[in-house]
Amino acid sequence: MSGFTVRPVPVEVPGLTHLHTGKVRDLYATASGDLVMVASDRVSAYDWVLPTEIPDKGRLLTALSLWWFDRLADIAPAHVLSDTPPPGAPEDWRGRTLVCRRLDMVPVECVARGYLAGSGLAEYQADGTVCGVALPDGLQDGSRLEEPIFTPATKAEVGEHDENVSFERVAAVHGAALAEELRTATLALYRRGRELAEERGILLADTKFEFGRDADGTLVLADEVFTPDSSRFWPADGWEPGRPQPSFDKQVLRDWLTSPASGWDRASEEPPPPLPQDVVDRTRDRYLEVYERLTGSPAPVG
Numbered sequence: 001m002s003g004f005t006v007r008p009v010p011v012e013v014p015g016l017t018h019l020h021t022g023k024v025r026d027l028y029a030t031a032s033g034d035l036v037m038v039a040s041d042r043v044s045a046y047d048w049v050l051p052t053e054i055p056d057k058g059r060l061l062t063a064l065s066l067w068w069f070d071r072l073a074d075i076a077p078a079h080v081l082s083d084t085p086p087p088g089a090p091e092d093w094r095g096r097t098l099v100c101r102r103l104d105m106v107p108v109e110c111v112a113r114g115y116l117a118g119s120g121l122a123e124y125q126a127d128g129t130v131c132g133v134a135l136p137d138g139l140q141d142g143s144r145l146e147e148p149i150f151t152p153a154t155k156a157e158v159g160e161h162d163e164n165v166s167f168e169r170v171a172a173v174h175g176a177a178l179a180e181e182l183r184t185a186t187l188a189l190y191r192r193g194r195e196l197a198e199e200r201g202i203l204l205a206d207t208k209f210e211f212g213r214d215a216d217g218t219l220v221l222a223d224e225v226f227t228p229d230s231s232r233f234w235p236a237d238g239w240e241p242g243r244p245q246p247s248f249d250k251q252v253l254r255d256w257l258t259s260p261a262s263g264w265d266r267a268s269e270e271p272p273p274p275l276p277q278d279v280v281d282r283t284r285d286r287y288l289e290v291y292e293r294l295t296g297s298p299a300p301v302g
């Protein structure tokens with residue numbers, strides 16, 4: 001079992017139509033057909049959206065996405081129109097709302113990997129490839145890949161795992177031209193992000209992009225970008241291939257959830273328990289630190 005421990009209730013805002021409640025974001029449509037994405041403070045671990053929120057997380061990730069969109073615009077235009085919440089929105093939406101062009105989304109999770117971890121590691125250990133890309137022998141948990149690789153996945157519902165697929169599969173379903181376009185954009189964006197993050201002592205092990213088409217057919221970068229929710233961030237000074245790397249943002253809560261203190265059995269069907277205040281505080285500090293290290297600016301939170 002997995003999914004939401006507490007089902008989020010959409011907010012009623014005059015003029016907005018609720019479209020979707022994701023693990024983290026709530027989506028609405030404006031009367032003119034634009035998309036309103038509101039990043040909540042929800043946090044997930046082990047396929048569960050936890051019952052406790054991390055205050056300001058949605059604001060930090062929204063600000064971080066905006067910072068990155070600016071630095072990637074020459075590679076792919078972003079879907080953002082404005083960061084001003086629509087009239088009548090709750091005060092709490094300020095800083096966590098992006099009004100975006102509503103795109104025809106490409107139903108492929110465009111993953112780039114520069115290090116071996118997660119499902120990439122599992123596939124490599126099983127047969128030496130990731131999404132059909134053959135890798136050299138002898139790589140370990142956390143190894144850096146000589147060249148970043150494009151490892152697409154199909155999108156799953158809340159609580160389900162995305163499924164890794166080969167480039168050929170994407171080409172067969174969506175056409176070779178689009179598959180090429182996705183791979184080229186994904187790898188170019190990832191290279192830019194990895195380089196920038198590395199200068200700031202953060203390894204961007206892997207990341208996921210989502211793209212959509214606008215009315216003219218242009219491929220546009222959608223969703224969020226290079227946030228800890230869409231990426232694996234590792235502190236560079238703690239990197240040591242051959243064991244799982246500590247994660248910048250979620251290590252504190254993962255460690256607590258799997259410790260005897262939580263009383264939770266990950267293998268059980270039971271939802272995880274609420275987080276204690278010190279775990280919340282320390283997790284929030286990690287999100288603040290990621291933001292401040294990457295951008296070099298104080299986090300935009302009260």
Ligand code: ATP
Pocket residue numbers: 021022023024025026027035079100101102103104105158210212222223224
């Ligand atoms: P998760 O990302 O945690 O797997 P999720 O994708 O279901 O969960 P969120 O990330 O919380 O949920 O919600 C964002 C949703 O908005 C995604 O379904 C994404 O594909 C969609 N989306 C993002 N940008 C656009 C856009 N410009 N036009 C249309 N849909 C978009």
Ligand code: MG
Pocket residue numbers: 022223
């Ligand atoms: Mg998402």
